[in-house]
Amino acid sequence: MRIRLSYYVSMKDIKRIKHLFARAGFGMRFEDLRKYKNTSINKAVKELFENSDNDDPIAIVTQTIDDMMLAKADADTKKKFFQMERDQEKNLNIGWITKMSTTDAILREKMTLFWSNHFSCRDGKAIYIQQLNNIQRANALGNFRTLLIQVSQSPAMLLFLNNQQNHKGHPNENFARELMELFTIGRGNYTEQDVKESARAFTGWGFDKDGIFKMRPLLHDTGMKTFMGKTGNFQGEDIIDILLSKKQTARFISTKLYKYLVNEIPDNAHINAMTDIFFNANYEIKPLLEFVFTADWFYDDKNTGNLIKSPIDFIVGLNRQFYVTYQKPDVLLLFQRALGQELFYPPNVAGWPGGRNWIDSSSLMYRLKIASTVLDQGLIDFTGKTDPEDEAFLATVRNQQHVVNTRVQTDPDWDKFFSDIPKDMSKVEIAQFLLEPPLNGTVQNTVNEDNDLKIMVVELVSTPEYQLY
């Protein structure tokens, strides 16, 4: 074989840029190869932020379902409302997947996904969930304090963590506990007394019928509170500021981000450096991310191709790489259920644990099958478990679960996919581009022996290797 130095290999920082796209977005496409031909990694990082400058909120749910009306409604109207609510949730879910699959603001969406799992929430009406999602999007690259306060004051979170029931004299500690355990400082850094005292500071936080945050003075406890060694008539914001004044909060967030973007095994030196940057920048998120993306260690071999894609990363990555459009987008919900991550339905307030928890025998086999069903109009055979909240409703529309055998009606844009591949790229280089881990075994055989490029590509995205990034 003639040895040549291709377009791909000759590109200066291509390996790094590809890694950057995998972690800070949802994977690099062949069309990006041309765009970033002679780009340095620093310039690519800069562009990544520029492309995410604009905050474009989701505005799919526009109608509120009035609970008061619903309570009084007859059975038929109720049924209609339930159907409408389900449709809203479904449309919101598909809307976000579609946004991630088509946007240029990939970093903003990737970080929105991060914050939506950090501030995990599963409650309330679709319109509140959409609002919370938009808060996480608007502040995804902004200031963590602003994000934290807006999330804490959103109807979705106030409902989910029972702060509507947190009243003077009858404190509900749910929000105060999760604020410390999961949102800011982490377990082992506060006492039970801190939980009790801070819950009093959040008494009266609630929202009105229009979903606007209200501090209700009559329900608020104005007494003195002692929290983490300080005493005063603290308000909720004061508690948040005391928590942010502890460097441990910057460390807690940095560690979580490191595991999301870099490696599941924390590296103390790297996390220390991240913590310093984040804390000294008053919890601005952008400088922290810039630091990570421009650090040499971010591109080390041991930090490459070693993370298991979340189901959303997997689905969105596939959609983007092959420009997939869905004639029946409902199938995206089936995929999410089969793979164990349904947007807006996290298992609990701690979010999805991620990593190897994504993988068991059935979820892995679905992953290996879904790629070819999407790219080749296959069948997906899946019934799955329904959400208990849906079930009474479902039972009214069907007698029992029946096996779903759905033809996945999709349109991948193969023409665009192939025309974007640089003409002098070899099959090995195409494979290396599609997969993060090094090629070996059967994967190497596939590359050597498949003469049909399309078959080779479908096989490559049906491998365990493709599950990593």
Next chain:
Amino acid sequence: MRRRDFIRNTALVSGAFMVPAFLKPLEAMAMSGLTGYKNLVIIQLSGGNDGLNTIVPYCNDIYFQKRNTIAIKETDVIPLDDMQALNPNLSALKEIYDQGYMSIINSVGYPNPDRSHFRSMDIWQTASDSNQFLTNGWIGRYLDANCQNNKSQSPYTAIEVDDTLSLAMKGAKMKAIAVQDPYKLFQTTREPFFKDLVHSQNSEHLNEDNLGYLYKTMIETYSSADYIQNTSKTYKTTAEYPATQFANQLKTVSKFINSGLQTRVYYVSLSGFDTHVGQQGQQGRQLKIYGDAVAAFIKDLKQTNKLDDTLVMTFSEFGRRVEQNASNGTDHGTANNIMLYGGKLKKAGIYNPAPDLSTLDNGDLKYQIDFRDVYATILDKWLNVDNSLVISKNFAGLQFI
């Protein structure tokens, strides 16, 4: 995708003699004795089954007062003793009960109960405290504990008859396998390309990293699918089962048990119990599906002499409030009953006193038995594993087996 030709893999095929040991579960099985082999079948009723309309306190005035439109009429119930009776939709279970193959544990729950479906289900599946978030399930940790004890271990040691695997079945090191239809799983893993991928891997080359983990999972799925399909395919169930999806799942479990599959835990779910509105019709339909299927399953196992080796446990994530709501339904509550079935129950019938409807906690039943005490008993006395390896708190254990 086209069929791959096998010729190009002749080198690999001839290497089949060197298939690593973990790809040969049948041999592994022969080495570990199968005597005294016991099965646990877990049935999950999702949505929060109303225990009070399942096992009805038909002699309690408070029950009729608080549920004036949805109480099951005294004339309709099937009495079990002078306090409690079966919902008429569970009539098929009466015979099972009379034969001493059914036991009911009343008022099972946990401290600081959570009324959210998914959270409470997590608590039941992970055996956690109500303010603790665990990422693995109690059966999963049972698999992990077996691993530590160096017993031979494969994912099929626990099987969920479903498309997806519940959290209960996921351990830190070991996970169970989800199989709705053994033949379909077998077919999927045997797609030529996947087969090539599995056979190209050499166990010694599988690293501890995530790629190694993915291949290890794939190989285990491949060999388990083979084992399950080949062990169970020849067994023909002769017993009659109702024509429901749920009954079909229990029929599959029976097939697995009767064909001698080396599986200790089976997991099946039935949903549709979230009865806020029009409860009587809705719950009645689901209970009928449940009762008819379980009765068929127990009779089947009795006939094949497997009932003595089988323990069935039915639970739901919570019971419902004692007082009905304005829509002829019930809202999320707390403590609930657990139903057990088997040929070797130590105390058949009603295990402990009926729920106390006069001393409520904010309108909810107070729990008398922690559900983890039930789990601990099953782990120690049925699955033969020290429960402290699975459950973090100490429980004395009960006397139902």
